[in-house]
Amino acid sequence: MIQKILTTKRCISLKNQLRIYSTAVVQNSDYIKFNNTGQIPFPKGLILDQNFIIDQQEREKCVQESKDVFRIFSNSVRGATNFKRRILNFHSKSFEKNVPEYMPTVYSFIRKAFEQGYHEHFPNTIQINQYDDDTSYSCPMHVDAKSLGPTISMISLQSTAVMDLCVDPPPNVSQEEVEKMPPQVQVLLTPGSLLVMSDQIRYEWLHGIKQQEQEWNGSKINKQERQSIVFWYQ
Numbered sequence: 001m002i003q004k005i006l007t008t009k010r011c012i013s014l015k016n017q018l019r020i021y022s023t024a025v026v027q028n029s030d031y032i033k034f035n036n037t038g039q040i041p042f043p044k045g046l047i048l049d050q051n052f053i054i055d056q057q058e059r060e061k062c063v064q065e066s067k068d069v070f071r072i073f074s075n076s077v078r079g080a081t082n083f084k085r086r087i088l089n090f091h092s093k094s095f096e097k098n099v100p101e102y103m104p105t106v107y108s109f110i111r112k113a114f115e116q117g118y119h120e121h122f123p124n125t126i127q128i129n130q131y132d133d134d135t136s137y138s139c140p141m142h143v144d145a146k147s148l149g150p151t152i153s154m155i156s157l158q159s160t161a162v163m164d165l166c167v168d169p170p171p172n173v174s175q176e177e178v179e180k181m182p183p184q185v186q187v188l189l190t191p192g193s194l195l196v197m198s199d200q201i202r203y204e205w206l207h208g209i210k211q212q213e214q215e216w217n218g219s220k221i222n223k224q225e226r227q228s229i230v231f232w233y234q
């Protein structure tokens with residue numbers, strides 16, 4: 001039985017069943033804001049460990065490995081130029097072959113996330129997002145495809161961003177309207193943090209990074225070059 005209480009987010013992992021241990025603590029930590037104007041309960045399945053990769057050298061190694069694979073596998077890189085984001089995926093056999101070989105440090109942190117009980121199965125897919133050093137980079141509000149499995153984890157690197165989350169509205173609400181909706185939850189994604197999404201936050205909530213300027217507790221967040229390493233089992 002894995003039993004782990006994580007200091008910053010107070011979650012408990014029992015037999016791989018992750019639960020928010022004390023939502024009251026999670027709701028308004030220094031890193032998570034809950035704007036409960038609509039009287040909705042805090043969503044289940046949101047876990048943030050902002051101290052996941054505390055060693056700066058380890059973080060730098062992860063960044064370098066990700067940059068290297070963008071160069072080595074440049075033919076497989078997809079671009080979302082309007083969002084100032086480039087994307088590279090490894091899945092299944094190519095994950096098993098390439099991630100341990102070209103991204104050993106990143107792989108060790110995927111293992112750490114698995115060993116901490118965040119994933120029931122060892123992840124077999126990785127998506128590396130590389131955002132430009134541009135204040136207008138963004139990641140549109142979305143629910144990750146249902147086919148990607150029950151738990152999606154994400155390591156943030158290089159610079160801080162604010163992730164907005166809100167309840168997925170009915171399908172007649174347009175993407176443009178969704179982008180204007182006020183977030184019900186906001187998460188400060190600092191370099192080296194791990195965000196794990198399962199349960200309600202995974203399937204019933206949208207997440208994204210807005211295009212406009214961001215702030216946290218009144219301080220401007222400088223959107224600079226940023227990487228996110230997303231991984232899951234499907």
Ligand SMILES: O=C(O)CCC(=O)C(=O)O
Pocket residue numbers: 127129139144154163189207208209227228230
């Ligand atoms: O880069 C991020 O922080 C979010 C990425 C994301 O949600 C995705 O790739 O699905």
Ligand SMILES: [Fe+2]
Pocket residue numbers: 142143144207
């Ligand atoms: Fe996503």
